[in-house]
Amino acid sequence: MGELERLDKRLAATGKWSRREARDLIRAGRVTADGQRCRAPESKVGADAPVAVDGVPIGADRPVYLMLHKPAGVVSSTDEPGERTVLDLLGEAYQNIGLFPAGRLDKDTEGLLLLTNDGPLAHRLLAPKSHVDKVYYVEVDGVLDEDDAEAVRQGVKLGDGYACLPGKLELLSDSSAYITLREGKYHQVKRMLASRGKPVTYLKRVRFGPLELDEGLPRGAWRPLTEEEQKAIFSQ
Numbered sequence: 001m002g003e004l005e006r007l008d009k010r011l012a013a014t015g016k017w018s019r020r021e022a023r024d025l026i027r028a029g030r031v032t033a034d035g036q037r038c039r040a041p042e043s044k045v046g047a048d049a050p051v052a053v054d055g056v057p058i059g060a061d062r063p064v065y066l067m068l069h070k071p072a073g074v075v076s077s078t079d080e081p082g083e084r085t086v087l088d089l090l091g092e093a094y095q096n097i098g099l100f101p102a103g104r105l106d107k108d109t110e111g112l113l114l115l116t117n118d119g120p121l122a123h124r125l126l127a128p129k130s131h132v133d134k135v136y137y138v139e140v141d142g143v144l145d146e147d148d149a150e151a152v153r154q155g156v157k158l159g160d161g162y163a164c165l166p167g168k169l170e171l172l173s174d175s176s177a178y179i180t181l182r183e184g185k186y187h188q189v190k191r192m193l194a195s196r197g198k199p200v201t202y203l204k205r206v207r208f209g210p211l212e213l214d215e216g217l218p219r220g221a222w223r224p225l226t227e228e229e230q231k232a233i234f235s236q
């Protein structure tokens, strides 16, 4: 079995994650040791026991970064019984390399989704303090106006009392706009506009940080990020 060492230390020793990131990954249930899911950072594993994050053996993975044009009707997870997932849209070679979506779009939301097996990068892009801009094209039932734009600029208060960070609403027509948010709360755009009495009828993410949805990608299609796009997400 070899010497025993703490699981979080073993992950951090790869240089891919800090001790804190390693602990978060373990607590989130993304780490297996000897094929068993392990949620305790302090648990001891044999030095030669196989350890994997999101199913990818540590030290043996190749990072993969894909841009997907998510269509409506698929869920942003890797495995959900009875649902078609974003992974189902990828080919055979991409099924078992630990890919997961960096963030979530609702089942009925379309647009840009980054899929990767690079946990630390995803973790960094999604950390609330990273404040990565997300831009959505939105259509509503109702008429959007300058009062809505001002409310978004100030930070809309949601039904549960949560005060959103200031965002930006750029009106395109009476009932369509681009909305830019620096956070990603559950159903955030829908809840923000519902609180203005203008329910969302269509939502599509067109930008995620430095990544812009490639309009050449039909719904359901995907491609690897270009080198420039990879550089851009690393310097985000």
Ligand code: URA
Residues within 6 Å of the ligand: 104, 105, 106, 107, 109, 186, 187, 188, 189, 190, 191, 203
């Ligand atoms: N806001 C929402 O309401 N839904 C999404 O899918 C993304 C942002």
